[in-house]
Amino acid sequence: VTVHLVGAGPGDPGLLTVRALELLRSCDAVVADTLVCPDVLREVPDDALVVSRAGMSQEQVNELLVRLGRRGLDVVRLKGGDPFVFGRGGEEALALAAAGIPFTVVPGVSALAAVPAAALIPVTHRGVAHTVTLSTGRAENGDEPDYDALVAGGGTIVLFMGLGRLAVIAAGLMQAGLPQSTAAAVVAGGTLPEQEVVVADLAGIAEAAEGLSSPALLVVGDVVRVGVALKQATETAFQHQG
Ligand SMILES: C[S@@+](CC[C@H](N)C(=O)[O-])C[C@H]1O[C@@H](n2cnc3c(N)ncnc32)[C@H](O)[C@@H]1O
Numbered sequence: 001v002t003v004h005l006v007g008a009g010p011g012d013p014g015l016l017t018v019r020a021l022e023l024l025r026s027c028d029a030v031v032a033d034t035l036v037c038p039d040v041l042r043e044v045p046d047d048a049l050v051v052s053r054a055g056m057s058q059e060q061v062n063e064l065l066v067r068l069g070r071r072g073l074d075v076v077r078l079k080g081g082d083p084f085v086f087g088r089g090g091e092e093a094l095a096l097a098a099a100g101i102p103f104t105v106v107p108g109v110s111a112l113a114a115v116p117a118a119a120l121i122p123v124t125h126r127g128v129a130h131t132v133t134l135s136t137g138r139a140e141n142g143d144e145p146d147y148d149a150l151v152a153g154g155g156t157i158v159l160f161m162g163l164g165r166l167a168v169i170a171a172g173l174m175q176a177g178l179p180q181s182t183a184a185a186v187v188a189g190g191t192l193p194e195q196e197v198v199v200a201d202l203a204g205i206a207e208a209a210e211g212l213s214s215p216a217l218l219v220v221g222d223v224v225r226v227g228v229a230l231k232q233a234t235e236t237a238f239q240h241q242g
Contacts, residue, residue, distance in 0.1 A: 001069075001073070001074065001102065002069075002074060002075070002101075002104060003065050003068070003069045003075040003077060003101055003102070003104075004023050004074075004075065004076050004077065004104050005077045005079065005083040005089045005092055005104070005105045005106065006019075006020045006023055006024075006077060006079065006083065006108065007079055007087075007106060007109065007110070008020060008032075008033070008036045008037070008081070009080075009081065009108050009109040009114070010080070010081055010110070010111040010114045010115055010118075010190055010191045011037055011191045011215075012037070012118075012191040012192060013037050013039045013040050015114065015191060016040055017107070017109070019106050020108065021043060023076050024041075024043045024044050024076055025044070025045070026045070026074065027044060027073075027074045027076045028073035028075065029049040029050075029051070029075045029076070030048060030049070030050050030051065030076045030077075031051045031061065031064060031068070031075065031076070031077050031078070032050065032051070032052055032053065032078040033053055033079050033080045034053065034054045036078050036079075037192075041078075049068075051064065058088055061092065062091065062095035062096075063095075065077055065092055066095060066096060066099040066101055069096060069099070069101035070099070077089075077092060079108070080108075080111075081108055081109065081114075082107055082108040082109070083105055083106070083107070083108060084105065085110040085112055086134075086136055086160050086161070089105065093105065111160070111215070112132075112134060112158055112160075114191060115187050115190030115217045116158065116185075116187065116217070116223075116227070118190045118191045119185060119190065119197040119219075119227060120227045120234070121185060121187075121219055121223055121226065121227035122227070122230075123158065123223055124223075125223050125226045128221075128222045128223050128226055129155035129156040129221055129222060129223050130155060131156070132153075132155055132156045132157075132158060133149070133153035133155065133157050133158070134158050134159075134160070135150055135158075135159050136159070136160050136162070137160060137161050137162020137163075137165050137169050138161055138162065138165060144172055145159070145172065147172040147173055147175065147176035148176045150173065150176070151176040151177050151178055156220070156221040156223050157173070157219070158217060158218070158220075159218040159219075159220070163186070163188070163209070163212065163214050163215075163218075166186070166205055166209055166218065169218065170184070170202050170203065170205055173202060173220065174202055178202060178220070180201060181201045181202070181203075182201060182221065182222075183201060183202075183220070183221065183222060183224035183225050183228075184200060184201065184202050184205040184218065184219065184220045184224060185197060185199045185219045185227065186205060186208075186209040186216050186217070186218050186219075187219065188209075188212040188215070188216035189213065189215065190215075190216075190217060198212065199224060199227075205218070
């Protein structure tokens with residue numbers, strides 16, 4: 001009789017947590033994000049109610065969770081990545097708390113570091129970057145991200161939800177002081193079989209990433225070069241083995 005706000009990880013079903021799997025296998029209802037891998041939903045009991053949140057507003061999702069909670073069901077609210085990293089899990093928790101519905105939060109593997117890692121980019125490589133600054137590429141009210149603050153962080157920049165606006169974002173970062181030659185990568189479909197990685201300098205990243213599909217993450221900073229070196233090193237190692 002609880003609503004569990006559960007992170008499903010970045011896509012690869014192998015990155016679901018053990019706790020998430022336990023809850024899925026015993027729940028009465030699931031309300032799933034569209035980014036969640038369909039394989040994961042096969043784990044729920046046959047008689048469980050499965051609802052996709054596709055086409056629902058955030059307010060409708062909040063109301064649905066409260067309604068299911070009031071019916072005394074064990075509900076899994078399955079969200080991509082981690083529920084509290086650009087996932088609006090906080091809003092759902094607040095709505096449940098306001099309605100007096102018990103809830104738990106089950107952290108998930110966020111795209112934040114998992115997607116760069118899947119592309120061999122270590123976001124805090126020692127001696128290269130000791131900070132990571134996160135941002136959404138499109139602020140809710142239509143504002144641009146705070147490019148000055150992102151650049152002032154001085155380390156790796158990870159941008160969510162920016163695929164359609166890469167040219168504007170790159171221009172904003174350069175205007176805020178990043179050199180055109182700063183390394184950048186776009187990782188699309190990270191951790192999934194269809195994963196694609198594009199690397200370019202900041203000035204060329206929008207053009208290089210044309211044609212990639214969502215979900216995609218932008219990573220900016222010298223750690224991208226470490227990723228490129230790692231990829232080359234692995235390829236060479238495999239060639240020697242072969
Ligand atoms: C609404 S946010 C949700 C983030 C999620 N809560 C997390 O912790 O990863 C969706 C954005 O996350 C990023 N993202 C999520 N999964 C991804 C993946 N498998 N590959 C690349 N980017 C991903 C993309 O920027 C996408 O537009």
